[in-house]
Amino acid sequence: MSELTLYRGEVFDFIDSPLNRKDAYRYFPDGALAVRDGEIVDCGPYKEIKGRYADYELVDYSGKLLMPGFxxxxxxxxxxxxxxxxxxxxxxxxxxxxxxxxxxxxxxxxxxxxxxxxxxxxxxxxxxxxxxxxxxxxxxxxxxxxxxxxxxxxxxxxxxxxxxxxxxxxxxxxxxxxxxxxxxxxxxxxxxxxxxxxxxxxxxxxxxxxxxxxxxxxxxxxxxxxxxxxxxxxxxxxxxxxxxxxxxxxxxxxxxxxxxxxxxxxxxxxxxxxxxxxxxxxxxxxxxxxxxxxxxxxxxxxxxxxxxxxxxxxxxxxxxxxxxxxxxxxxxxxxxxxxxxxxxxxxxxxxxxxxxxxxxxxLRLDDEIGCFGKGRKADFIVVDYAATPSLQARMDYLKRNGKWTLENKLFGLQAIGDDRNIQATYIIGTRVK
Ligand SMILES: [Zn+2]
Missing domain, CATH: 3.20.20.140 (Metal-dependent hydrolases)
Incomplete structure (x- = not known):
């Protein structure tokens, strides 16, 4: 069997529209994505995922956000x-x-x-x-x-x-x-x-x-x-x-x-x-x-x-x-x-x-892209929350005040983030940036 790669980091994806329900997404603060032959084979808490597989290469992006590509x-x-x-x-x-x-x-x-x-x-x-x-x-x-x-x-x-x-x-x-x-x-x-x-x-x-x-x-x-x-x-x-x-x-x-x-x-x-x-x-x-x-x-x-x-x-x-x-x-x-x-x-x-x-x-492509469901193509990005001094200062402030929540993290990326926050981009499991 071909090689399995585990990507460790904060893993986020949607499972439904947030307009339909509150729990429309999955978020694993210490999560992992398992990728083989360019496809997602598993996704969840890092500890659980690594326990399921004996042999893998680990790519550690701890503290960074792993999410489906835009x-x-x-x-x-x-x-x-x-x-x-x-x-x-x-x-x-x-x-x-x-x-x-x-x-x-x-x-x-x-x-x-x-x-x-x-x-x-x-x-x-x-x-x-x-x-x-x-x-x-x-x-x-x-x-x-x-x-x-x-x-x-x-x-x-x-x-x-x-x-x-x-x-x-x-x-x-x-x-x-x-x-x-x-x-x-x-x-x-x-x-x-x-x-x-x-x-x-x-x-x-x-x-x-x-x-x-x-x-x-x-x-x-x-x-x-x-x-x-x-x-x-x-x-x-x-x-x-x-x-x-x-x-x-x-x-x-x-x-x-x-x-x-x-x-x-x-x-x-x-x-x-x-x-x-x-x-x-x-x-x-x-x-x-x-x-x-x-x-x-x-x-x-x-x-x-x-x-x-x-x-x-x-x-x-x-x-x-x-x-x-x-x-x-x-x-x-x-x-x-x-x-x-x-x-x-x-x-x-x-x-x-x-x-x-x-x-x-x-676009009727959700069986191929857009989330980390099993069998989707491993088209994903690694996002650095604190890529600029302003974002770093904002993060420090929120952490100090016990407010470093998912919505605050994402909102900061939306409000003042840009290409500098994109640390890596993967297409079918191959790093292209
Ligand atoms: Zn146009």
């Missing part, structure tokens, strides 16, 4: 180098920065270089799975799946579909977009840990003919995913409705094309009517809330309480490069602030769930 459900890998660019709102930002940067991905060498940089940034920030937009160029998808495959990481991505309102170098046609997507699905979907995501950018840049083609494609490959943007910005909504004058609201544009499914992830969804929220909830679609991006572009304040009340499935995501950080700890922190402005002091457990097990469930 899942980022909405991110643009071609925008990694235009993060933090000054100016205006969504539609200007796309014209001024995004479209010029994406044109460079016509070069496979550039795509390969950026895919490597992007995946290193994910690992540095403790993200082990993402659902990413590529560009309109099939080579951009090939590059990202290829580099992800070198690490055997779980990667979801797809070619962006755009047949209007974009520079000539970035447009396809409905027919070309469909045939290029089909060929990428045949090559990559389900190969190793890769999954294909049918990716119409948004209604402004896709004709109804192209959206219908995307919906048909999903019908032919029903276990692929769909990702697009919805109601991020008010000018975007006005533009969409003027391009599709016979639709009652923005969501209807996607509904007509068969794109509102339980495998669809809609980025942003800030300015939705109650009716749109209900229809998304009924369809079982996923809403990716991207707070650093929404604040940066001045798009608006997503209402998490309303989303929860209406039964929408919500996850947290970075939306780099309009998002300003690859770190899901930073993203959780900004999400907390957005909800504070909405009068909802969201618990750290809710935000953490929405970028771990909650995201895995929303």
């Amino acid at each position: 899942i980022d459900s909405h991110i643009h890998y071609p925008q990694a180098e235009i993060i933090g660019m000054y100016g205006k709102q969504l539609l200007d930002w796309l014209d001024d920065y995004t479209f010029p940067a994406e044109q460079a991905f016509a070069s496979p060498e550039h795509a390969d270089k950026m895919a490597r940089f992007f995946i290193q940034e994910l690992f540095r920030n403790g993200t082990t799975t993402c659902m990413a937009y590529a560009t309109v160029h099939p080579a951009s998808v090939t590059a990202l799946f290829s580099v992800a495959s070198e690490y055997n990481m779980c990667m979801l991505t797809g070619k962006v579909l755009m047949d209007r309102n974009a520079p000539a170098g970035l447009t396809d046609t409905a027919g070309q977009g469909e045939s290029e997507s089909r060929s990428l699905i045949e090559t990559w979907h389900g190969k190793g840990r890769n999954r294909y995501v049918i990716t119409p950018r948004f209604a402004i840049s896709c004709s109804m003919e192209q959206l219908l083609a995307a919906g048909r494609l999903h019908g032919q490959y029903p276990d692929t995913y769909i990702q697009t943007h919805l109601s991020e910005n008010k000018d975007e909504i006005d533009s969409t409705l003027s391009l599709c004058p016979d639709c009652q609201d923005y969501l209807e544009v996607y509904e007509r094309a068969g794109l509102v499914t339980d495998r669809s992830v809609f980025g942003h969804c800030i300015h939705l009517s109650d009716s749109e929220c209900r229809r998304l909830a009924e369809a079982g679609s996923v809403i990716a809330h991207c707070p650093t991006s929404n604040l940066f572009l001045g798009s608006g304040l997503f209402d998490m309480q309303q989303a929860n009340r209406l039964g929408m499935q919500t996850v947290l995501a970075t939306d780099v490069g309009a998002g300003t950080s690859f770190s899901l700890l930073r993203t959780m922190g900004e999400s907390y602030k957005v909800q504070q402005l909405n009068g909802y002091p969201m618990s750290v457990l809710e935000s953490l769930y929405k970028c771990t097990l909650g995201a895995a469930k929303a």
Whole structure:
């Protein structure tokens, strides 16, 4: 039998949504994860786990937090180098920065270089799975799946579909977009840990003919995913409705094309009517809330309480490069602030769930990632609570006052943590950071 490795540390994972029940997580202050052949075989108190196995290698992370890697459900890998660019709102930002940067991905060498940089940034920030937009160029998808495959990481991505309102170098046609997507699905979907995501950018840049083609494609490959943007910005909504004058609201544009499914992830969804929220909830679609991006572009304040009340499935995501950080700890922190402005002091457990097990469930990947259940892939991170002087001082204070509790530990990571707190990142039991 192949070798067993025990990782000792504070072990934490979710077993359910903290919105459903109080004891939705497991926490072993002196715990262990047992990993063999890249899979979790056991998890529990260190003393119990080590008693069950005679022969193992021990990796000691005592005092550090071992938790499932983060899942980022909405991110643009071609925008990694235009993060933090000054100016205006969504539609200007796309014209001024995004479209010029994406044109460079016509070069496979550039795509390969950026895919490597992007995946290193994910690992540095403790993200082990993402659902990413590529560009309109099939080579951009090939590059990202290829580099992800070198690490055997779980990667979801797809070619962006755009047949209007974009520079000539970035447009396809409905027919070309469909045939290029089909060929990428045949090559990559389900190969190793890769999954294909049918990716119409948004209604402004896709004709109804192209959206219908995307919906048909999903019908032919029903276990692929769909990702697009919805109601991020008010000018975007006005533009969409003027391009599709016979639709009652923005969501209807996607509904007509068969794109509102339980495998669809809609980025942003800030300015939705109650009716749109209900229809998304009924369809079982996923809403990716991207707070650093929404604040940066001045798009608006997503209402998490309303989303929860209406039964929408919500996850947290970075939306780099309009998002300003690859770190899901930073993203959780900004999400907390957005909800504070909405009068909802969201618990750290809710935000953490929405970028771990909650995201895995929303993406229907919870039999593979998102928790430490037996047979899950060993995609996990090692988190240092006191990676900065401020966090160290905060920890000392809480310990001195007998308040070094799990929620206080996690809340500190959320409020002021970032990539510096990620000591190690593992993909299928192999250290990649
Ligand atoms: Zn986006």
